[in-house]
Every structure is written in structure tokens, then in C-alpha cells.
């Protein structure tokens with residue numbers, strides 16, 4: 048950047064052209080002039096206020112050019128584009144092809160500097176992000192082919208996007224004054240002023256004072272402090288939390304009494320990772336469930352903190368963050384922060400700033416926390432790396448796992464991916480030697496193997512969705528005081544509400560799928576678009592009152608269990624019962640304290656929970672997961688079974704796992720049960736090679752949606768036509784074809800799939816065509832996006 052600015056200084060004018068990312072869905076930046084005598088030197092990563100159309104917008108500078116450079120690049124971009132030989136087409140140069148409000152006809156004739164608008168102000172006096180994250184931004188832009196403005200919406204906390212100053216939080220601390228010290232020494236307090244004496248005592252022991260927010264923790268009341276302040280014995284000091292603040296821990300970074308003695312495998316894992324603490328290296332901590340992966344993370348982080356660096360820990364669900372937080376708090380004598388989507392904008396900003404300033408030592412967060420700036424980056428840990436929630440499925444779509452790997456390489460630090468059921472993508476990287484696998488094959492505490500049983504539902508007597516065999520087992524485990532976990536990946540009461548007389552069934556007209564019946568509030572809800580209505584008491588077609596719920600969801604399963612086992616205490620954990628912020632935490636506490644006998648829930652239960660008393664886990668219905676049309680279905684099902692089963696037998700009680708299905712012969716089930724996940728994964732990888740599917744090929748997907756079927760088809764046909772201009776590139780086009788869920792919220796969804804064995808050629812093709820695709824007339828009639836490495840949501 049320096050050289051660019053120097054260059055600018057040497058040109059005839061001191062004007063500088065900046066490229067600005069603005070939150071609009073266009074793959075380009077917009078160029079503005081900086082006023083000649085502007086006091087702040089523009090740099091990439093600073094926010095600016097710019098005129099945009101008839102309004103003003105806040106954007107982020109992504110490049111600074113001298114006037115001469117700008118004209119040079121514009122010409123170059125125009126000519127290379129004309130010759131169609133632009134290969135690595137960075138969208139910087141592509142962006143230069145168009146200016147606000149100007150058409151592509153200007154290509155050969157880049158607009159003169161005079162035609163550029165001037166920016167209104169530069170908001171920041173220094174870049175918001177460290178260099179490393181700016182580099183990451185450029186990688187994101189190139190890899191995901193996403194609009195720069197959308198990427199920045201993900202990179203920055205909302206408060207900053209709205210223009211709030213990026214200032215470290217002002218902290219206030221109560222301190223004792225010299226007069227106060229004297230009063231304390233000379234015992235000048237009234238006899239009955241007990242609280243005041245206690246307060247002065249406490250403050251006198253804290254040389255830096257006590258933070259205002261922590262008064263309560265020290266049993267000090269604001270009223271006491273105020274009356275002491277009236278006597279000038281204490282003072283409230285406001286201070287900026289300094290940007291140079293190193294992590295605050297005094298003395299040891301850990302509370303060592305909480306540390307566990309590692310077993311041999313854990314110890315080997317810790318020392319292997321510790322050897323690479325000052326360099327980029329990616330590890331897969333492939334440890335079976337309950338093998339003690341968290342203890343490995345904790346002990347590695349201890350070393351990182353001791354060297355004055357920070358650790359970034361990513362977990363899949365908000366529900367898991369409080370648990371992870373408390374486990375970390377028990378161990379570390381250091382500032383630990385949370386970052387997740389359920390926080391207010393202000394909380395997020397404050398925590399983001401504390402991470403950036405180095406004040407916080409450990410940052411625990413979900414997906415988007417992977418973009419948290421760190422002053423002293425030391426390590427990135429991504430737990431449950433196979434989990435789909437690490438993929439952003441709205442707006443700018445990215446994989447937090449892939450981003451973590453790239454970020455670690457830019458920051459030259461280690462990254463640890465942990466899982467008992469790693470994704471095939473990660474396992475392929477292990478085979479290629481890009482990721483080093485570390486294995487934990489033993490449970491940390493448990494001594495008993497899990498006992499699996501498949502219950503073939505074919506021709507079985509079934510009582511309320513449960514086989515007689517399973518009901519017997521539940522009875523047994525209840526008698527032996529074991530906790531039971533029933534897993535069913537379908538919330539609500541029943542997936543269908545049917546008229547017994549005429550066959551009418553409620554379905555969402557906007558999505559073409561059945562409404563799920565929710566019994567508690569007696570309503571029908573579409574689990575696709577969320578729309579809901581009162582459930583009819585009479586059939587809307589034949590007015591019969593014989594409305595019957597068909598199939599089982601978690602709500603009905605809980606009802607059945609209550610009828611079958613009236614003495615047992617049950618709890619249901621799914622999206623409907625955990626809407627309240629603290630609900631999940633309350634459930635977890637209740638389960639751990641033994642208040643719950645039978646726990647019923649969706650995949651929320653599968654993730655990382657440590658419930659030592661669970662002895663029986665049953666997967667009530669695995670048919671759906673095995674029948675899915677997605678080629679990744681067996682992988683996802685295998686991960687699910689591994690994770691759900693892993694909740695049983697985690698401590699000294701033996702564990703039993705039951706799988707109910709009509710597909711009892713499915714080879715995947717047998718592989719998982721008898722050979723383990725690793726062996727399943729090997730076979731699945733071999734199959735992907737044979738069929739040339741990801742991760743052995745690379746893919747991208749255009750998806751378009753519109754209330755008009757024709758519009759989506761027309762757009763994707765046009766896209767295909769443009770892509771076909773480059774048949775020299777080895778990319779196969781599949782479609783356009785309807786998405787698996789063809790209709791959602793009243794919109795038809797179609798997709799065009801790109802597949803290739805050359806990632807490079809895929810990127811080239813997209814870089815060459817996306818500007819033309821954006822400019823398509825048919826593009827303005829649909830909502831569309833392009834997604835790299837699409838997964839899960841088709």
C-alpha cells in the first residue's frame with residue numbers, strides 16, 4: 048500500500064482514487080476520488096462515506112491507486128477483456144470496467160478521472176482489520192466469486208457497518224484515593240459504617256481498582272461507592288481499554304487444580320501440536336466420541352496463552368457456547384469472550400474490539416467468528432469440523448472450516464480440526480498430505496465398548512412409533528437408573544395431518560410440501576418457509592371431523608413416552624422448546640443433575656454434549672436419512688449415527704445404541720457399527736473417486752429463484768449459453784434442473800451445476816463470465832447466486 052501512496056504523491060495531483068466495496072449485490076467495487084487536501088491518508092480496510100446514486104452509503108476501501116495507475120489499469124483491463132485472455136480475472140480489474148451508472152460500452156474508453164465522484168469522508172484513521180485479514184478478504188473474493196460488499200457484511204460487526212466508531216470500549220474502574228488510604232489506615236470510619244470499611248478494604252487490595260461491572264461480584268453496592276466518592280475517598284476512573292493491552296493474566300494462565308492427567312494418546316496429540324505452535328500447520332484431531340478432545344485443546348491453548356498469544360475456538364452451535372465457555376473459564380485465568388449471532392450488535396462490537404486489541408485471550412464463537420481479528424493470533428481450533436453449521440447458507444456463502452485453514456496459513460499459525468466423524472473433504476486432505484491426522488482411539492474415561500443393535504422395523508409390531516423390543520429396553524434401562532436419549536430428527540407432532548374420510552392433507556401452497564402438525568398450539572406449520580395457520584378441526588374439502596395426524600415428530604414421541612412410562616420424567620429438546628435464550632443451558636443442567644430420565648430430541652442433542660449418565664441411545668427413525676437423494680446422504684447419516692451414539696456410555700456406565708429402520712441391510716449401518724467411522728469413510732471416499740464426485744471433483748452451483756418458473760429457467764439457460772463460450776475449459780455443466788425442493792415460499796428454484804476435476808479451470812470460467820452473467824437482462828428478473836463447493840441445501 049505504501050508504494051501506491053508514494054506513487055500517488057509523485058503524480059501531478061495529490062488526488063488518489065480508491066476502490067470501495069459497497070453493500071450491493073454486484074461483483075465490483077466502485078471508484079471515488081479522495082479530496083486533494085484530505086487529512087487522512089486512505090488505506091485499504093478503512094470505512095468511507097460516499098455518494099451512491101441519490102443517497103450516501105458507507106463502504107470499505109479495498110484498493111488505493113494514483114490517478115496514473117488508475118488510468119493505466121483501466122486501459123489494461125479493457126484491452127485484456129476485449130482479447131478474452133483475462134485468466135485470473137481478479138474482480139479488481141474487472142471492476143474497473145464499469146463505473147456507477149455507466150454501461151459496458153465504456154470498456155474501450157475508461158472514464159476520465161474527472162468523471163469520478165469524490166468521496167464524502169473517511170471514517171477511520173487506520174484500517175479496521177490487520178493486514179492478514181485484508182489478505183483473507185482478497186482470497187475470499189477470488190475464491191467465492193462473491194460481491195465484495197456482501198463479503199464485508201460478513202467480515203464486520205453490524206455496528207461498524209452502520210458507521211459506529213471502532214473504539215475500544217471505555218471501561219470505568221473504582222479506585223481508592225490517597226485520602227481514602229489514609230482514612231483506612233487511621234481508622235477514621237464511623238463504627239457502624241461496615242459496608243464502607245469493607246469497600247475501602249477491597250479497593251485497597253486492588254491496585255488497579257475494581258471494574259464498575261464487577262462491583263457486585265465483590266459484594267460492593269453502588270450506593271456505598273457513591274457515598275465514599277462524596278468523601279473523596281474513592282474515585283471512578285474512565286479509561287480507554289488500550290489497543291496495546293496484552294492479555295491480562297497475572298501469574299499462571301491456568302487454574303492448574305482443574306487440569307487432567309492426559310492419557311498417552313492425548314499427551315502425544317498435545318506434544319505433536321505443540322511442536323508447530325509458531326508456524327502454519329493443519330491438524331485433524333480424529334478422536335472417537337468421549338476420547339477427550341477438549342482436554343487436548345485446553346492443554347494446547349495453555350501453551351499458546353503462555354507465549355502471549357490468543358486462541359480462536361469455533362464451535363458449531365450457540366447452544367454449545369455456554370458449556371464450552373464454562374469449561375474454559377474453569378481452566379484459564381484469562382479473559383475469554385463469546386461471539387455468536389444471538390448477541391446484540393453492541394455486545395458483538397465490544398467483543399470484536401477486545402479480540403482485535405489483544406485484550407481477550409480466548410475467543411469462542413460460532414461460524415462467523417472465524418473472521419474475528421486477533422492482535423496476537425496463536426491458534427485456531429474448530430471443533431466438530433464435520434458439522435454443517437460451519438457452512439453459511441445465506442447471503443455470502445462460505446465454509447468456516449475452509450476459511451479457517453486459509454486464515455491459519457496467512458497468519459502462519461496452526462489450525463486444529465476436531466471430530467469423531469470427519470468430513471470426507473478433510474479426510475481427503477489427510478490422504479493428500481495437506482492435513483496431518485492425529486488419532487485418539489480410546490475413550491478418556493469409559494472402559495466399556497458401546498453395544499449396538501439394529502432393529503429391523505419390517506413386519507414388526509410397532510406401538511406409537513416404537514418397536515416392542517425398544518420399549519422393553521427402555522424399561523430395562525429405567526429400572527437400572529440409566530438415562531435414555533431418544534433421537535428423532537423431526538420436530539412437531541406429526542409430519543402430515545390427513546382427513547380420514549376423503550384423504551385431504553394439509554400442504555403449504557408456497558412450497559408444495561406437507562404442513563407439519565403441531566399439537567400443542569394446534570397449528571400447521573411449513574418447516575420449509577415457516578408459514579403457519581390454525582389446524583382445521585374439520586376437513587376443508589368434505590367437512591369430516593376425522594382429522595388424523597400421520598407419522599411421528601418429537602412432540603408426539605414425547606406424548607407416547609409419557610403414556611408408556613408415566614413415572615419417567617421426560618424432556619424434549621428441539622428448536623420449538625429451545626427458543627428462549629437460556630433454555631438449552633437449563634435442559635443441559637437438568638440432564639446432568641439427573642432430573643431427567645428420558646430425553647427426546649432432534650440433532651441438537653447430537654452435538655458435543657457430555658451426559659455421563661446416559662446408558663441407552665435410540666435413533667428412532669433412520670429411514671429418511673438413508674433414503675435421501677443427496678449423494679452425501681450416507682456421509683451425513685454416518686456422522687449423525689456416530690455423534691448420537693457417542694452420547695451413550697461416556698463415563699463408567701456401559702452404553703447401548705439402538706437403530707430403528709426399515710433398511711436394516713444398508714451397508715453403511717454395518718460398516719459404522721462393526722468397523723467404525725474411519726472404515727466407512729475409506730469406502731465412501733473410494734466410491735466418490737469412482738463416481739468422480741466431490742471431494743474428488745470440484746463444483747459450483749448457480750441457483751435461481753422466482754415466482755415465475757419461466758424466469759428461472761430462462762436465466763439459467765442464458766447462464767449456460769455464456770458458460771458454453773469457454774468450452775476449451777474442462778468444466779462439465781449439469782442442468783438447469785429443478786432443485787430438490789423445487790418450490791420454497793412461493794418461489795420456484797432451479798439450478799445449474801458446474802463440475803470439474805480442475806479447480807483452477809472452474810475459477811477461470813467463473814471469473815471470465817460472471818460480469819456478463821450479472822449484466823444479463825434475465826438476471827434482473829430472478830434472485831440468483833453462485834455457490835462454491837455447494838453442500839446440503841439443494
Ligand SMILES: Nc1ncnc2c1ncn2[C@@H]1O[C@H](COP(=O)(O)OP(=O)(O)OP(=O)(O)O)[C@@H](O)[C@H]1O
Nearest residue numbers: 307308309310336337338339340341342491492655
Ligand atoms: N485424561 C483424562 N482423564 C480423565 N478424564 C478425562 C481425560 N480427558 C478427558 N476426560 C473426560 O472425559 C470426558 C469426555 O471428554 P470430552 O468431552 O473432551 O470428549 P470429546 O472427545 O470432546 O467428545 P465428543 O466428540 O463426543 O464431543 C469429559 O468428562 C472429560 O472431562
Ligand SMILES: [Zn+2]
Nearest residue numbers: 555558573576
Ligand atoms: Zn412453505
